[in-house]
Amino acid sequence: MKEKKILLPNSVALFVTLFFVYVVLFEFILPINKVLPKPSSLYESFIHIWSDYNLLLAFTTTTSVIYIAIALSILFLYAGAGYCIKLLVELKYSIQSFQIFRFIPIFFVAVLFNFWLPNNLPAELLFGFLIAAFLVIIKLFDESKKIKKEYLLVAWNLNLSQNSIYKKVYWKSALPALSKYYEKVHLSLWTLILIYEFIDNTHGFGFIFRTALDYKDFTALYTLAIVLSLLIWFGNSVIKYVNSKIIYWSAE
Amino acid sequence: MIEVKNISKEYSDDNRFKKTILRNVSLDIPSEKITSVIAPSGSGKSTLLKIISGLEHTTHGEIIKSGNKKIIYIPSQLFSFPWLNVEENISFGLLKKDSAKIQSIISFVGLEGYETFHPNNKSYGFRFRIALARSLAYNPATILLDEPFNQMDIQTKKEILFLIRETQSTYKTSFLLATTNITEALFLSEKIYLMKKDPGEIIFDHVVDLPQKRDEAIYDSEKFIQLRLQIEKSLKKIDSQKLFSLSI
Numbered sequence: 001m002k003e004k005k006i007l008l009p010n011s012v013a014l015f016v017t018l019f020f021v022y023v024v025l026f027e028f029i030l031p032i033n034k035v036l037p038k039p040s041s042l043y044e045s046f047i048h049i050w051s052d053y054n055l056l057l058a059f060t061t062t063t064s065v066i067y068i069a070i071a072l073s074i075l076f077l078y079a080g081a082g083y084c085i086k087l088l089v090e091l092k093y094s095i096q097s098f099q100i101f102r103f104i105p106i107f108f109v110a111v112l113f114n115f116w117l118p119n120n121l122p123a124e125l126l127f128g129f130l131i132a133a134f135l136v137i138i139k140l141f142d143e144s145k146k147i148k149k150e151y152l153l154v155a156w157n158l159n160l161s162q163n164s165i166y167k168k169v170y171w172k173s174a175l176p177a178l179s180k181y182y183e184k185v186h187l188s189l190w191t192l193i194l195i196y197e198f199i200d201n202t203h204g205f206g207f208i209f210r211t212a213l214d215y216k217d218f219t220a221l222y223t224l225a226i227v228l229s230l231l232i233w234f235g236n237s238v239i240k241y242v243n244s245k246i247i248y249w250s251a252e
Numbered sequence: 253m254i255e256v257k258n259i260s261k262e263y264s265d266d267n268r269f270k271k272t273i274l275r276n277v278s279l280d281i282p283s284e285k286i287t288s289v290i291a292p293s294g295s296g297k298s299t300l301l302k303i304i305s306g307l308e309h310t311t312h313g314e315i316i317k318s319g320n321k322k323i324i325y326i327p328s329q330l331f332s333f334p335w336l337n338v339e340e341n342i343s344f345g346l347l348k349k350d351s352a353k354i355q356s357i358i359s360f361v362g363l364e365g366y367e368t369f370h371p372n373n374k375s376y377g378f379r380f381r382i383a384l385a386r387s388l389a390y391n392p393a394t395i396l397l398d399e400p401f402n403q404m405d406i407q408t409k410k411e412i413l414f415l416i417r418e419t420q421s422t423y424k425t426s427f428l429l430a431t432t433n434i435t436e437a438l439f440l441s442e443k444i445y446l447m448k449k450d451p452g453e454i455i456f457d458h459v460v461d462l463p464q465k466r467d468e469a470i471y472d473s474e475k476f477i478q479l480r481l482q483i484e485k486s487l488k489k490i491d492s493q494k495l496f497s498l499s500i
Contacts, residue, residue, distance in 0.1 A: 150330035154383075157305055157325045158345040158390065168344075172335040249334035249372040 037219040042226070045219040053208045053220070055227070061121065062197065062204040063231065066189050069128030070182065076133055077140070077178075085166040085174075088141045095141060102138070106188065110195040119202050124193065131192055132185050139181045143174035176250050179243045186239055190232050254281040254304065254323070254394060254426075259313035261299055272451040273299050276313070279445050279454060281394055281428050283318075286420055288429040288437035288444045289454075290483070296452030297430035301325055301396040304428065321393035324386075328398040331383035334372040338363055341371065342385045354389060360422065361385045361415065377408035384419065394426045395419075401436055410468075413439055417466060434483050438476060439466060444483065448490045456486040 027039050049055050117123035147170055155165045197206020212220040261274040273296040281287050291297050302308040304315055305325035332341045343349045358364055361381040371379050380400055387395045401409045431437050437444050446456040470476050
C-alpha cells in the first residue's frame with residue numbers, strides 16, 4: 001500500500017508564508033496602522049537607528065557584556081568545579097533551604113543590581129557574570145543530586161579520594177546537562193542585560209529601546225526587536241554548535 | 253579467600269520502620285574459584301555484594317579476607333564512564349598507570365583496536381568488557397558480579413560467560429556472581445549458594461563438580477542436567493512462591 005504523505009509546513013515555509021502575508025497586508029492593504037509597521041519603513045528605520053541611535057556601539061557594548069559574562073562563568077566553573085561541587089554536595093540540606101529564592105522575579109534582580117552598582121560598563125559586566133555564574137551553579141546543584149549511583153559505586157570501590165570523585169565523576173556527569181543549560185543562560189542574560197541597560201539608560205541596546213520608546217519611534221522598536229532576535233538566534237546556534245563538538249557523551 | 257560470617261543487614265526509616273534485608277548470611281569465596289549466589293529479585297543480593305566489597309556496612313557479622321588485594325564490585329548496569337575512552341576507562345583511578353599491563357588486559361578482554369573509542373551507547377557486552385578490564389587493572393583478589401547478564405543478548409552472554417571462565421584461569425582471580433539464573437551459575441561456578449528472600453538467607457549450597465574446562469557441550473552433559481535438577485529441587489524445597497521468579 002502506498003504511504004500517504006502529509007505535508008506539514010516546516011519552519012522556513014512557515015516563515016516565508018507569514019512574511020508574504022505581512023508584506024501584502026501591511027505594505028499595500030493597511031499601510032497606516034498601530035499594529036505593525038510597513039515593511040519598507042523597517043528598512044529605512046534600520047539605516048536610521050544605525051546612524052542616529054549608534055547601533056554599532058550598542059551592539060558592541062551589549063554583546064561584549066553578554067558573551068564575556070558567559071565566558072567568565074565558564075572559566076569560573078571550570079577552575080572551581082571541584083570546590084563548587086564539594087560545597088554543593090556537602091551543604092546539600094542547607095542549600096535546599098535557599099530554594100525559595102528561585103521564586104524571586106528575575107526582573108527584580110536586574111532592578112536591584114542597577115541600584116546597587118554604579119552606572120558603567122564594568123558594573124554591568126559584573127552583574128552579567130554574577131547572574132550567569134548563579135544560574136549555572138544552581139544547575140550544577142540540581143545535576144549533582146541526579147548523578148547515577150553506579151558511577152559513585154565504581155569510584156568509591158576503586159578508593160578514589162572524595163575530591164577526585166567531585167572532579168572526575170560529578171563534574172563530568174553534569175557536563176552534558178550544564179552545557180545544554182547554557183542555551184537558557186544565554187537567553188536569560190540577554191533579557192536581564194536588556195532590562196539592566198533599559199533602567200541604566202546610558203548605553204547598549206536597552207538604552208536604544210528606552211530612547212526609541214521616549215521618542216515613540218514605533219518602527220525603530222520593531223527594527224530593534226528583529227535585530228535582537230537575529231543576534232540571539234545566531235548566539236544560540238553558536239552555543240549549540242560548540243556543545244555538539246565538545247560534549248560527545250550523554251549522562252545515560 | 254574471603255569468609256562471610258553471619259552477616260545481617262537491617263534498614264531503618266527514621267527508627268519507625270525496620271526491615272531485615274539479610275539474616276545470618278555465611279558463605280566462603282575461595283581463591284581462584286568462581287562462586288555464585290542464586291536468589292530471586294529483591295532478596296538482597298546487591299546489598300550482600302556491596303557489603304563484601306566494603307561499600308556498605310553490616311548490622312551484624314563480619315567479613316574475613318586474607319591478603320591486601322582489592323575486592324572489586326561491578327554493578328548491574330552502567331559498566332563504564334561515557335566521557336572516557338576505553339583506555340581511560342580501564343586506567344580510571346589508577347595512581348600508577350602501567351601502559352604495557354593495560355594494553356595486555358585490553359587484548360585479553362577483546363577490546364584491541366578500540367583504545368580511543370568512547371563507549372557511549374555501546375552494547376552492554378562491550379561495556380562489561382571495559383568494567384572487567386578496569387577491575388583486572390587493579391589486580392584484584394576477587395571480582396563481584398552483580399547480575400551482569402541481565403540486559404545482554406544470547407550471543408553476547410555466551411561470549412561473556414567464556415570470558416569470565418578464561419579470566420579466572422588466566423588471572424587466578426576469584427569471582428562471586430549474584431544471579432537469578434541457574435544455567436549461568438552452573439556454567440561458571442565451582443560452588444553455588446541458594447538464597448531465599450524476605451529476609452535474604454542462605455538455605456542450601458551445592459558443589460559443582462564439573463570439569464575445569466567448560467564449553468557449550470557441557471550444557472547437554474548428563475552431569476550438568478543432573479546438577480540443574482538438584483538445584484531446582486532445592487529451590488522448590490525452600491519456598492516455591494517466593495522463588496518463582498527464578499529462570500532456568
